[in-house]
Amino acid sequence: MNRLTDAARRAYANLSHARQQWLVFSGALAVELAIFVVDYLTGSDIRLHTLYIFPVSVIALKCERRWLQGVAFAMSMVFQLVTYAQEKIASIEYIVDASVAALSLLVAMTLAGMARINHQRAIDLATSDELTGIANRRAFIAALDAEIVRQRRSGGALSLAIIDLDGFKALNDTRGHSAGDDALRLLVSILARSVRASDFPARVGGDEFAVLMPGMPAGECGHFCKQLTEEVAQRMVESGFAITASIGFICFEAPPDSSLAAVAQADAAMYRVKEAGRRGRAG
Ligand SMILES: Nc1nc2c(ncn2[C@@H]2O[C@H](COP(=O)(O)OP(=O)(O)OP(=O)(O)O)[C@@H](O)[C@H]2O)c(=O)[nH]1
Numbered sequence: 063m064n065r066l067t068d069a070a071r072r073a074y075a076n077l078s079h080a081r082q083q084w085l086v087f088s089g090a091l092a093v094e095l096a097i098f099v100v101d102y103l104t105g106s107d108i109r110l111h112t113l114y115i116f117p118v119s120v121i122a123l124k125c126e127r128r129w130l131q132g133v134a135f136a137m138s139m140v141f142q143l144v145t146y147a148q149e150k151i152a153s154i155e156y157i158v159d160a161s162v163a164a165l166s167l168l169v170a171m172t173l174a175g176m177a178r179i180n181h182q183r184a185i186d187l188a189t190s191d192e193l194t195g196i197a198n199r200r201a202f203i204a205a206l207d208a209e210i211v212r213q214r215r216s217g218g219a220l221s222l223a224i225i226d227l228d229g230f231k232a233l234n235d236t237r238g239h240s241a242g243d244d245a246l247r248l249l250v251s252i253l254a255r256s257v258r259a260s261d262f263p264a265r266v267g268g269d270e271f272a273v274l275m276p277g278m279p280a281g282e283c284g285h286f287c288k289q290l291t292e293e294v295a296q297r298m299v300e301s302g303f304a305i306t307a308s309i310g311f312i313c314f315e316a317p318p319d320s321s322l323a324a325v326a327q328a329d330a331a332m333y334r335v336k337e338a339g340r341r342g343r344a345g
Pocket residue numbers: 193226227228229230231232234238239240241242243246267268269336340
């Protein structure tokens with residue numbers, strides 16, 4: 063049984079986001095339809111229509127497209143009305159009943175929507191850096207783990223750079239933390255302009271950043287790091303910060319043993335730059 067649910071979970075995870083949404087939508091509507099059929103056939107004796115709230119809530123929780131939620135809501139209302147019409151639609155009791163059902167559905171959809179927004183907010187907080195808005199160490203390691211798995215399956219190169227600022231503590235000490243924060247935000251804007259859309263930049267420590275570059279060969283990675291070193295030095299000086307960057311990089315033609323081993327190798331290259339006097343790159 064466990065194996066079956068694991069296989070189903072894996073198959074679901076492998077679907078594209080759009081397909082996942084359609085699957086949830088059609089599954090929940092099928093459940094709703096089944097409730098309606100049983101309810102209709104039993105002449106509403108067992109009043110299953112109160113359960114419409116569950117499929118509609120699932121759709122509100124899982125489907126981002128508003129019109130899918132609207133369709134789910136409209137369908138459950140139609141089902142409700144047909145079920146009530148079977149009885150005495152003119153009776154005030156059933157009109158009140160139908161209104162309460164509509165209200166409950168709306169409340170369920172709103173609560174489910176709020177739960178989804180809160181869930182997304184919690185994910186954002188757990189995976190992004192509050193100061194700069196880019197990915198944090200946890201998200202970076204997760205992305206690196208996923209890339210290593212992809213590389214084991216499909217091959218290709220995988221490059222990784224660790225960027226550590228030089229003179230950052232002195233900037234904090236002489237100009238204050240807010241100047242330090244500005245320098246960190248500036249570095250992030252430099253990174254955002256320098257990396258490709260397929261790269262993954264992150265803040266992995268106080269003044270330490272990392273960039274994951276799937277598919278980038280060693281030569282190109284060395285060139286990228288050289289340009290980044292120069293760009294950082296120039297833009298920091300222009301902004302009045304006496305700061306440079308030491309960059310360690312590594313290109314894996316074969317998958318590394320683990321994400322931690324990969325980061326340790328790039329870190330070792332970065333420390334070689336520090337030992338050699340800072341401001342530069344090594345790989
Ligand atoms: N302004 C600011 N400072 C931070 C933040 N996080 C960590 N720091 C500071 O960053 C500094 C990092 O210290 P170091 O790694 O010694 O910095 P460094 O002077 O560049 O030294 P090297 O890395 O050896 O070149 C520490 O003083 C931390 O307090 C932050 O979010 N904002």
